[in-house]
Amino acid sequence: MKKRIILTIIGLVTVIAVLGGIKALQIGTMIDHGKKFVPPPETVSTAPVTAESWETALTSVGTLTAVQGVTVAAELPGKVAQIAFEAGAPVTRGALPLRPDTSNEEAQMPGAPAEAEMARAHPRPSDQMLAEGIIAQADHDSAVATANQAQAQVDNIRATIAKKSIRAPFSGRLGIRQVNLGQILREGDPIVTLQTMDPIYVDFTLPQQQLPQLRKGLTVRVTGDALPGETIEGRVTAINPEVDAESRNIKVQATVANRGETLRPGMFVNVAVGLPVREKVLAIPATAVLYAPYSDSVFVVEDAKDKKGKVLRQQFVRLGTKRGDFVAVTSGLKEGEQVVSTGVFKLRNGQAAVVDNKLAPEFQQAPTPENN
Numbered sequence: 001m002k003k004r005i006i007l008t009i010i011g012l013v014t015v016i017a018v019l020g021g022i023k024a025l026q027i028g029t030m031i032d033h034g035k036k037f038v039p040p041p042e043t044v045s046t047a048p049v050t051a052e053s054w055e056t057a058l059t060s061v062g063t064l065t066a067v068q069g070v071t072v073a074a075e076l077p078g079k080v081a082q083i084a085f086e087a088g089a090p091v092t093r094g095a096l097p098l099r100p101d102t103s104n105e106e107a108q109m110p111g112a113p114a115e116a117e118m119a120r121a122h123p124r125p126s127d128q129m130l131a132e133g134i135i136a137q138a139d140h141d142s143a144v145a146t147a148n149q150a151q152a153q154v155d156n157i158r159a160t161i162a163k164k165s166i167r168a169p170f171s172g173r174l175g176i177r178q179v180n181l182g183q184i185l186r187e188g189d190p191i192v193t194l195q196t197m198d199p200i201y202v203d204f205t206l207p208q209q210q211l212p213q214l215r216k217g218l219t220v221r222v223t224g225d226a227l228p229g230e231t232i233e234g235r236v237t238a239i240n241p242e243v244d245a246e247s248r249n250i251k252v253q254a255t256v257a258n259r260g261e262t263l264r265p266g267m268f269v270n271v272a273v274g275l276p277v278r279e280k281v282l283a284i285p286a287t288a289v290l291y292a293p294y295s296d297s298v299f300v301v302e303d304a305k306d307k308k309g310k311v312l313r314q315q316f317v318r319l320g321t322k323r324g325d326f327v328a329v330t331s332g333l334k335e336g337e338q339v340v341s342t343g344v345f346k347l348r349n350g351q352a353a354v355v356d357n358k359l360a361p362e363f364q365q366a367p368t369p370e371n372n
């Protein structure tokens with residue numbers, strides 16, 4: 001019985017040893033194949049590292065404000081007798097968009113000037129009588145005061161009519177009316193907004209460290225959602241002398257043309273202030289960069305050691321500003337080197353490559369993609 005058990009154990013050990021040896025041979029063969037395996041070359045498109053001179057600019061987000069903008073309001077109480085404007089319509093300076101009820105004042109106008117004229121007639125003969133000593137100085141002064149009081153009454157009636165008459169203080173575009181015919185207006189009640197649309201202000205802020213680069217007259221380029229594919233240029237017209245103590249930003253104001261009235265007060269826009277100094281940079285397509293938390297990198301296309309084909313070398317880089325489809329490289333690359341321009345996420349260091357630029361995209365500093 002013991003002999004059988006021993007023989008069985010020996011047989012099991014032998015089988016296990018044979019199976020282990022076979023598996024070890026298989027694993028060894030696979031390792032050898034893995035070491036000898038050479039992945040097929042990857043087809044890539046390339047772009048050169050070019051030295052360019054870029055215009056430097058200070059960028060910010062701005063808000064549009066009207067050069068002149070008010071809410072036309074009632075200066076004196078009264079009833080709306082006529083509304084002579086359409087909401088959103090243009091209006092010229094001095095126009096009468098709304099006429100209140102001035103019937104009471106107009107009813108007094110025929111008699112008040114006549115009374116003033118009669119009152120002015122009395123001091124004229126009293127001047128001669130005062131000189132001849134016929135009347136006293138007090139009588140003469142009383143006649144003059146009566147004449148002045150009558151004229152003041154006329155002026156008061158005319159001023160009341162003028163104040164009740166709502167006129168446009170400047171030319172511009174009216175907003176939505178806030179009154180109705182027959183409505184009783186109180187002093188200060190809003191009637192309609194009035195905005196000057198062309199030109200228009202752009203208010204934006206910049207960090208205080210950029211203040212030495214700012215000055216009046218610098219070119220400003222404005223883009224935004226309301227200007228698809230379009231850029232409007234203007235000029236810096238004002239720089240606030242005070243820096244905000246909380247944000248350490250300085251407020252800047254630019255003036256831009258708005259002939260088509262596409263821009264409206266309250267909109268936000270992107271602002272770029274062009275500086276006269278140009279920056280020399282090494283530029284590559286932004287799609288050539290493999291972005292990673294630890295560091296950004298690109299794949300440089302080089303000749304293989306055996307001079308048979310091309311290989312990829314992963315190179316870590318430091319990036320600068322962007323211009324359209326391009327990004328500036330401050331360190332890590334040299335002018336003239338070729339980098340993979342697309343599909344870098346699927347590449348690895350040392351991989352063989354075949355360059356094919358037939359379907360390479362066209363990179364531009366000011367691209368105008370279609371809005372699909």
